[in-house]
Amino acid sequence: MKASVPVENAGLRIGAGLSGQKPNNGLISSLWPDQETLRRGRVRISTAWQWFSHYILIGIIAGLGAIAFQYLCQAGSYLFLDLIAGYRPPAPFGETPLFEYTETPFNRWMLLILPAFGGILSGILIHAFAPEAGGAGVDPVIDAYHNKGGFIRGRVPI
Numbered sequence: 328m329k330a331s332v333p334v335e336n337a338g339l340r341i342g343a344g345l346s347g348q349k350p351n352n353g354l355i356s357s358l359w360p361d362q363e364t365l366r367r368g369r370v371r372i373s374t375a376w377q378w379f380s381h382y383i384l385i386g387i388i389a390g391l392g393a394i395a396f397q398y399l400c401q402a403g404s405y406l407f408l409d410l411i412a413g414y415r416p417p418a419p420f421g422e423t424p425l426f427e428y429t430e431t432p433f434n435r436w437m438l439l440i441l442p443a444f445g446g447i448l449s450g451i452l453i454h455a456f457a458p459e460a461g462g463a464g465v466d467p468v469i470d471a472y473h474n475k476g477g478f479i480r481g482r483v484p485i
Contacts, residue, residue, distance in 0.1 A: 401425040412437035457483045
């Protein structure tokens with residue numbers, strides 16, 4: 328049995344499912360045109376270009392975020408492992424380190440103390456500023472989706 332789509336709404340109807348029903352406001356269903364629109368070929372070029380430019384912008388932002396993350400990881404490794412503990416993990420073959428190695432002597436006790444201190448510090452920060460971020464994170468996300476309209480405070484992902 329084929330579902331009918333009203334003729335007056337058969338233009339660009341983003342988000343309607345195969346049955347022609349109203350979308351459930353999900354992200355994927357709101358970005359995808361329905362079957363009738365695809366069959367008639369009514370997806371406009373300007374709309375496709377607009378989405379394409381958004382995808383390019385998101386890719387650039389994600390790439391810059393990955394680069395910043397890599398630099399911050401190397402800076403943290405230099406500061407905590409090399410400068411404080413004197414431990415110099417080997418770099419991947421062919422990559423030069425971002426920071427030069429120091430002459431700090433190796434101290435194995437610092438390798439025991441630094442992770443414990445970092446865990447205590449992150450626990451205190453999470454407990455004080457974002458208690459809903461504690462744990463694995465799956466249960467608060469499910470709770471936010473079902474009970475809070477998908478709202479999660481901006482400081483939680485950070």
